[in-house]
Amino acid sequence: MTISEIKDQIKASSARVVVEKVIAKAREKAEYHALLNLTEERALQRADDVDAGKITGKLAGVPFVVKDNFLAFGAPTTAASKMLENFDAPLQATAVEKLEAEGAICIGKSNxxxxxHGGSTENSAFGPTKNAYDTTRVSGGSSGGSAVVTALDIVPFALGSDTGGSIRQPASFNGVVGVKPTYGMISRYGVVAMASSTDVIGxxxxxxxxxxxxSSIMAxxxxxxxxxxxxxxQIQNDVKLGQKIGLIKDFMTDGVDADVRARVNEYVEGLKAKGHIIEEVSLPMAEYALAIYYIIVPAELSSNLARYDGIRYGHRAEGIKTLAELYGRTRDQGFVTENKRRIMIGSYVLSSGYFDAYYLQAQKVRTLLINEFNELFSKYDVLIGPVAPTPAFKLGENTADPIKMYLGDIMTVPTSLAGLPAISVPAGRSESGLPIGVQLMGPSQSDARLLALARSMEVK
Amino acid sequence: MTQITRDDVLHLAQLSSLELNDSEINELQTDISNILGYVQQLSKLDTTGVEPTYQVTGLKNVWRDDKVIDYGISREELLKRAPESRDNQVKVPKVL
Structure with a gap:
């Protein structure tokens, strides 16, 4: 379902009829567990306001979903945690405000x-989201719910956040377009902070x-x-001809699923057929990106999550006597194990005695990685590769081994660390019918050019 | 390989203000050792003379006027979200 199709439906009936239909469809698809809460009452009120001409704009009446780490009215903002299970946002994220200013209607909050913290939604305190194509498989994550509501055609668009691949990987796993913009392109105000130096929304x-x-509305x-x-x-109507595109060979090794490589190679052939020039390139520091990421991100999130202390908002443990107990027990009850694992890693790499060896060294190696990107983008317009080493894996397959789960992020974290735009676009299916995405990466602020290239490659 | 002891886990939990139960302590001891073992591969890289990257925007000293901005959220609205409050203040257990 496209935005213009739903606008036609609104014109032919009314915003209220369309929003009611969308909410009914969301309920019908409850088995996927893509949504944590609906914002039904507020959505219908806004639909009536659209029908009455009180709300207008480019997206008047168009329903959408936000990941439940965006502050939005009409339902709690839980971040899929016990900590914020009943948290009622006092304000809305800037991105949500901008979309609402154009008349869009938020109908629910996704899992x-x-x-x-994760790459499968299996770390949700309220249970995982199932893949849109195979309910025995993960939706991907962390923005799994938003990917699945889009893939199931419940809404034409949904918002997510991407710290190390959390939009791109679930987009790939569910066969939809996922955009991680240049760091700083879209305001993160009102989105639950994770790692401030790589968090983006898209x-x-x-x-x-x-x-x-x-993107043009939110930027x-x-x-x-x-x-x-x-x-x-600025949306580019015409695609730049004869672009120089580098295929990252470090992401096309034998360890990567054969179907994934095959779909990427086919996409590359398609680019060649359109007159673009493809060359194999190497990004040697990519090998270290995951290690950099799993030092810097825990360090930043351990600081960001210090605010959840049971004092001003959110969960507070009962029956405690001292302040230390209040902090400790509230955080024990409010966080899932993966939150604790990451917070403690962050505390470790930031402690005196380990700071230089881990955190500072990681930030220096990050510079080396960025230098390699700069070098490549002095010669190439775009880099291309897979989004993830495999299609969607089975529910429970990676939960016992955090490192195995982390390795799934290996192709998405490099651009996050460098703050570069990267998008995941559908490139076909695996032999067993699972969606596979291809990743297009560009230099800073090349977002519009990347999207124009992806648009020119879409199968109509 | 970084060996993390049970005492290390308890110390990290304390630094992180987390009370953990026994099974979690065991699980985290293994996981944290493995994760630190993995990320330690960076130590073999020579970074002499390389500047660290803490942020990627290149923005520096973003100023705004020193004015109070009214976002339309009242004190009552915010206090309502505190687990306990009294006399327009957030209530916490005794500190001293």
Missing amino acids: LDAFA SFTTNVADAELV GRDDRDMTTLPDFF
């Missing part, structure tokens, strides 16, 4: 790994043009997020 859509529209500086850049996102 994620608790506090966005969209899931069924086609590239819708991603361009949604731009926000006084409430000091890391935002002045708006540079």
